[in-house]
Amino acid sequence: MADRFRSASIEDLPSHLIFEILIRGRLSAVDLVCLELSSKLFGGSHGLYPHKFRSLVDFAAFQLCASHSIYAGMSWKVQKELFDRCNENWKRVLRFLQSVEHSSDMVETSAGNQMQITTGRYHTLLISNSSVYSCGSSLCGVLGHGPETTQCGALTRINFPYAANVVQVSATQNHAAFILQSGEVFTCGDNSSYCCGHRDTSRPIFRPRRVEALKGVPCKQVAAGLNFTVFLTRQGHVYTCGSNTHGQLGHGDTVDRPTPRSIASIEEVGSVVQIAAGPSYVLAVTGNGEVYSFGSGSNFCLGHGEQHNEFQPRVVQTFKRKGIHVVRVSAGDEHAVALDSSGFVYTWGKGYCGALGHGDEIDKTIPELLSSLKSQLAIQVCARKRKTFVLVDNGSVYGFGWMGFGSLGLTYDKVMKPRILDSLRGHHVSQISTGLYHTVVVTQQGRIFGFGDNERAQLGLDKLRGCLQPTEIFIQQMEDEADLVSQSA
Structure with missing residues (x-):
């Protein structure tokens, strides 16, 4: 037996x-x-x-x-x-x-944890094991901690109305949005422009509130623009709400939308797999690798070779004509970046301070291959105010553009071509996000490092005003639990 x-x-x-x-x-x-x-x-x-x-x-x-x-x-x-x-x-x-x-989604750390980092203008949000933590300035309730919180000096857990497994988060200057495992969407922050998807604009939303207009429409990604929000459903459809001054909602007009509404025209071209929102424009990647853009055409961010506003999604012909299959895009304040299926990087928009990485400050009206990184296999691109980061498959990070209070991770005022961040060489970086003046990364081991300005505690380092070198950031609740364990031992 x-x-x-x-x-x-x-x-x-x-x-x-x-x-x-x-x-x-x-x-x-x-x-x-x-x-x-x-x-x-x-x-x-x-x-x-x-x-x-x-x-x-x-x-x-x-x-x-x-x-x-x-x-x-x-x-x-x-x-x-x-x-x-x-x-x-x-x-x-x-x-x-x-x-x-x-x-661009959830990092699977070597410890078995799942994490995602995102940076707003003066704040940072982190998902760790389905819980969300935030720190920095709580302007208009963007941190989700309630009206009594004006600033949070460490990454502190956000309480939802009920037990919520959060799988994706996006944040901008005044509002934040969250996707739950169930596909439900929650938002918080300033809703005066309807960007949070609620009709009530009388006061800020200080704690995460479910977007009722998307009930029964499960979402998988959200992208927060300056005064508007873009939602991507599991079926590959795109919804938008908020301010529409430049046509950034994609409905063919400039009428604001108080609640999320589907963009009918983009459904005709196929399923969308990724979205990115700039201050007043949107980039959308379809399953067949095409890129569509709409909204404000200033700074050539739409990639069409001109600065006209686009009120409906328009395909970026450079990629389509050359048969380039794009897998991810990032929408910066004044420029944009794309990653193709072979790990090549393309940039376009305003070249000020070398933000496009081509060795000059010349604007690029259409996407142009970043030739200096052709030998590298890029896996993530990240654009923000006058700076760009490229993460490659060996865990190294390249940066170029404006130093911005140390947020580039390099000691030069302007970096005109991609330069590796030596300060992160000892870490295998899995994800990077950059705000206006600060940057945060997550490593393969699940450690969090930040650098740049910390004037409003956006790095979660309460006792520092800023740091030029990557400094480890800890989650407040985990620190408290560690203290309790040591005291009881």
Whole structure:
């Protein structure tokens, strides 16, 4: 009887079952590499796959790539270009796809935690294990801590009306928006322009409130503009509300919308997979890699070669004409950045202080390839006021543009071409976000570092006015719990 329950190692399992485990589990590219190095079982041939694959793990990596949403939307030609860029290594292709997904969504840390960081003008919001924490200036209730809070000196948990698992957050100058695992949307802050999606504009919303107009419309991403908000549904539809002075709501007019309304014209071109909001304009990426823009055309941010406002989504022809498959975009105050499916970076807009990274301060009216980073495989792009960051697949960060009170992480007043942030070399960065004068990163280990101005405690470092070097930031509740443990020991 005892033999029936004897312990067995994974080597005892049939090869086809092991393969199913590899492709059905939540394994990362790093996990697959570790498995391949740890046992001949994973590195050997078992007659389960074509000879062009190097190992069982290699074939599993290919299968995981094929089922990934980003890869599935690419044409065969684009898939081949990415494969070649990754030295024909399926594990590296998978790492690229997963890194792009995590850097713009939730970071899967080595400790098993899920995190996302976002920076507003004078504040920071962090998701950690489905809870949201905020710090900095609570102008108009943007921190979500109630009317009695004017400033929060450390990352402190936001209380929702009921237990809420938050999966995405976006913040701008005066308001913030949150997406729950259920697809529900909550907002807080100044609603005088209807940007929070509620009809009541009599006073700020000091604590997160559910957007009732989106009840029954589950969302997966939100992007907060200056006085408006953009919502992306799980079906790939785009809703907008708030101020519409420049046509940034995308409905073909300049009429403000008090509650979220779907943009009908963009539904005709396919499912949208990512959105980004600048001060008064919007960028939207579709599943087939096209980029649409609408709103204020100032500073050439729409990428159409002119500064006319666009009242409805218009495709950026540069990418479409050249067959460039864009996977992510970032909308800065005066310029924009895009990342394509081969890890190349494109910039356009106002070139002041070298924010476009081309070695000069010349404005670019349409997207232009950042040639100095062609040797790097970029996984995230991040633009804000006159500065840009590019995160590459080895965890290094490049910055260029205006120093802005140390928020660039470099000691130069202007950085005209991408320069690696030496101060972060010891850390594998997984996500970066930058505000007006401060920047925050999350590492693969789940550590948080910030640099730049801290005049309003936007770095969550209550005793510092600012820091030129990355300084670790801790979550208030976790610190309190650690103190209780030490006192009881």
